[in-house]
Amino acid sequence: MYAQIVQFARSLRQLDHCLDKAIAYATSRKFDVNVLAGSRLAPDQYELARQVQSACDSAKLAAARLSGKDVPKHPDNEKTIEELKARIASVLRILDGFGEADFVGSDDRPVRMSWLPGKVLRGRDYLVEFAAPNFFFHVTMAYAILRHNGVELGKLDYIGPLTTREA
Amino acid sequence: MYAQIVQFARSLRQLDHCLDKAIAYATSRKFDVNVLAGSRLAPDQYELARQVQSACDSAKLAAARLSGKDVPKHPDNEKTIEELKARIASVLRILDGFGEADFVGSDDRPVRMSWLPGKVLRGRDYLVEFAAPNFFFHVTMAYAILRHNGVELGKLDYIGPLTTREA
Helix, strand or coil: CHHHHHHHHHHHHHHHHHHHHHHHHHHHHCCCHHHHHHCCCCCCCCCHHHHHHHHHHHHHHHHHHHHCCCCCCCCCCCCCHHHHHHHHHHHHHHHHCCCHHHHCCHHHCEECCCCCCCEEEEHHHHHHHHHHHHHHHHHHHHHHHHHHCCCCCCHHHHHCCCCCEEC | CHHHHHHHHHHHHHHHHHHHHHHHHHHHHCCCHHHHHHCCCCCCCCCHHHHHHHHHHHHHHHHHHHHCCCCCCCCCCCCCHHHHHHHHHHHHHHHHCCCHHHHCCHHHCEECCCCCCCEEEEHHHHHHHHHHHHHHHHHHHHHHHHHHCCCCCCHHHHHCCCCCEEC
């Protein structure tokens, strides 16, 4: 469980890095980078800002629901790329406050979803079936919106450095 | 480990379901659905066919590398949506052949990546840091390409049914 929360933080750092690349691209092409915050791939899809907010919430709520600890609410009022970077930084500070011990017993902790009244998921099922796929969905969609708009991103910008050792 | 491999199979079934929706959309709009197989969000990005192939390989190779078992190669020659659906079905049959016992000791099994010569990853680090984010990246990108082209998809088409119990 905790390893997955640590990975969410790693992936949010890569998302922040992708936003930095968007800023550099906008500067080089002389357009307002905040145009990208409102960009989307389909008219009835979340725009970039809401994809980043959703990724942040997915990670934060997973840590909260699996540990049983409360986390601060975020009002989802970010409109600029700098505000989205601040949102990521805020959630990273929250995630960094969790440790392995917070997730003891979380495999079987019951998790409720607002859209599944009267039902609960086992903690592990919630993480594997919903929280992780949902988190990576929003991070990838943010990446896809930037990529579609010309920001120079490759897969390694999304994956980031890996924990290796000598063979 | 095994729970994650099971989730990869679940997500591939949802991807197959998204391709079914693409077929229905093409039929209703009277265009050749296989145009979508070559669609992409940026000119230097993998097209839909290769996103599906990459998702399939990511799941199959994770099962192989973590279990130490050999898996059949796929030649990546799919050009049509029906061929992509057959590729998914083939990989699902392979994944269904794995069981919990295949992954005993996989946390510490050394995994080599062709692009990291002289290095190994611990099995668990490989799964959490690379295999899972990479798998969901390609599934989401396939979804994004379909969504961008007008296929009527919602997040639940990606997430699929969850394992719940009475509260």
